[in-house]
Amino acid sequence: MMTFPTRDIHQNSELNVSAADYSLLTDLYQLTMAACYVGEGVEQKRASFELFVRRSPEGFGYLIAMGLAQALEYLEKLSFSPAQIAALQATGIFAQAGEQFWSLLREGRFTGDVWAVPEGTAVFANEPLLRVEAPLWQAQLVETYLLNTLNYQTLVATKAARIRDVAGEQATLLEFGTRRAFSPQGSLWAARAALAGGLDATSNVLAALQLGQQPSGTMAHALVMALSAMEGSEEQAFTAFHRYFPGAPLLIDTYDTVAAAQKLATQVNAGKMTLSGVRLDSGDLVDLSKKVRSLLPEVTIFASGDLDEWEIAKLKAAGAEIDGYGLGTKLVTGSPVNGVYKLVEVDNIPVMKKSSGKVTYPGRKQIFRSFTDGQIKADRLGLITDTPHTGETPLLQLVVKAGQRLQPPETIAAIRQRTANSVASLPEQTRHLNHPISVPVEIASTLGDLTEQTSKGE
Known part of the structure; x- marks a missing residue:
């Protein structure tokens, strides 16, 4: 655990949050890693992070993806003011960071792409709710806020759908x-x-x-x-x-x-x-x-x-x-949705986490969903370069391109209807409150091969 010397910093006892505060509403290590990336000269390398849930909360056969609207608003308004940069400098934590880091923050805006499943869509374990493709420092910095809004809203939306x-x-x-x-x-x-x-x-x-x-x-x-x-x-x-x-x-x-x-x-x-x-x-x-x-x-x-x-x-x-x-x-309240946000590709190199119990799949992915008589038959987790099989529908959609939203925000009524349709499309056994059986998620051969190849590397 990193510790740093404390200094007297201006306090705001109200602890309110506005859009102007978004840049600092993050964990410290997002900023220290960004400074390290700048020092190593890799901050602008293209990186892809995916947000997904390893395991659904106990007793949940599905999750309803929610929180995308607030995530996109955050990315759209992300910036650092002179006062915020001064406050970071006053901590003394970044004493070894060069001027290039501060210049990056002063000029920085989110310029990446975002792929996401539409709000109100039923998803399952290991399926990306969202992927960020952006310069490494940007994609890293936004992790905390994205997890906060998608994890919490997905929990409440899923509870509401079940109720x-x-x-x-x-x-x-x-x-x-x-x-x-x-x-x-x-x-x-x-x-x-x-x-x-x-x-x-x-x-x-x-x-x-x-x-x-x-x-x-x-x-x-x-x-x-x-x-x-x-x-x-x-x-x-x-x-x-x-x-x-x-x-x-x-x-x-x-x-x-x-x-x-x-x-x-x-x-x-x-x-x-x-x-x-x-x-x-x-x-x-x-x-x-x-x-x-x-x-x-x-x-x-x-x-x-x-x-x-x-x-x-x-x-x-x-x-x-x-x-x-x-x-x-x-x-x-209820059981938390423990979504995670993991690096899957950097500088066109697929990467994966190999920790025991926390292994991730490398590469940029797509969810391919198939239906039978209006019900979800199965999902196939493949690569973004894969082609849908006959009858399959890709779920992840490009919603932000080069930092710009591609569609206006959806209405609550539209999202509510999608939620209703998603739940109605689930197999009965997936909707059970007691011992639900989730929809099977097949790992495409392309993703399986990439995982094996990446796992053998250092």
């Missing part, structure tokens, strides 16, 4: 995970990935408005308790909130869920209230939902409270009368 698959097309699914996401920035990415992965709406107001969506939510126990205490009863609390937000579901489990439903039923049956929905956040959701349904047969019933695809499957199997779900903690 939609289990809950069914008719269920209303709301993302409630902002307070449990790993950071404020993470909450925005989580909301985006959840919507693109199949959920209907998010309670995150900033995320919704930035994405051109309508934010959605209900109410909290605090309002019921506050107004009940000051205005006399839970019924009066409901009446007050409903007066201002007649379309919002009411949270009815603050005190006695069944009693609350009975009182609401009285008002609904008497024509005093038109109630759109109620939410249950605790207790025996199966039993309570059935009792609430008997009292309010025409009212939409939402459930929340640490739910995920497994819990929803159990509720449905038990006959719960639930029309929609609020998803939070388990959606935006």
Whole structure:
């Protein structure tokens, strides 16, 4: 582990991130390696790095690729300001780096190519979600940010797709995970990935408005308790909130869920209230939902409270009368997607990692997907120079050429539809929650031969 002397450096206790900060939002070794490349005179050699997952999280038969839009925005805006360069110099870490390194940073922009699978595409272990082909120092520098956004959004999008698959097309699914996401920035990415992965709406107001969506939510126990205490009863609390937000579901489990439903039923049956929905956040959701349904047969019933695809499957199997779900903690956290970003070619020389348990395939690759009756039959991992077999579709597409995007960003609706189509195309055994069987990924003979040849080299 490298250690360096510490110096007093200007602190920003807010720790906020803006596009202007992108260049420094990286691990130190990306910059120290870039300085080394400059010193050795190889910084402009063409290099290719691929981002992929060695193994899917336990219990996942597939992943839904997500986060490309933010990755491309990052590459487009990457630059070093004079103040950032001065801050790096002030650390003393780069004392042995020559002026050429600082000149490179001052003038540097991303000028490479990017190949990627479209967001919302189902992928499997060892398949590249993205490849960067650029001057070595650029391709190296961007690793940290690309892994951060693709790993996290792919996790949330995959969870969202699995939840939609289990809950069914008719269920209303709301993302409630902002307070449990790993950071404020993470909450925005989580909301985006959840919507693109199949959920209907998010309670995150900033995320919704930035994405051109309508934010959605209900109410909290605090309002019921506050107004009940000051205005006399839970019924009066409901009446007050409903007066201002007649379309919002009411949270009815603050005190006695069944009693609350009975009182609401009285008002609904008497024509005093038109109630759109109620939410249950605790207790025996199966039993309570059935009792609430008997009292309010025409009212939409939402459930929340640490739910995920497994819990929803159990509720449905038990006959719960639930029309929609609020998803939070388990959606935006969960088992991490351990994507990696590995060098596969430099200066036209294929390279591979040979470490035990972490061997990688060399060379620039392409994923060739084949279908039978609308379902994925198999994937073939080959080289970029390979020709598709009859019926195969190449998945990786050129999305950035010489630093310039080739297409405008896709809409959430378009990505959500691709996600739905991707999940529908998966074999049933791959969609199972318990012991899923992933789609087979064949290693093309060309890639196998290159791997063997590269492995024999030093």
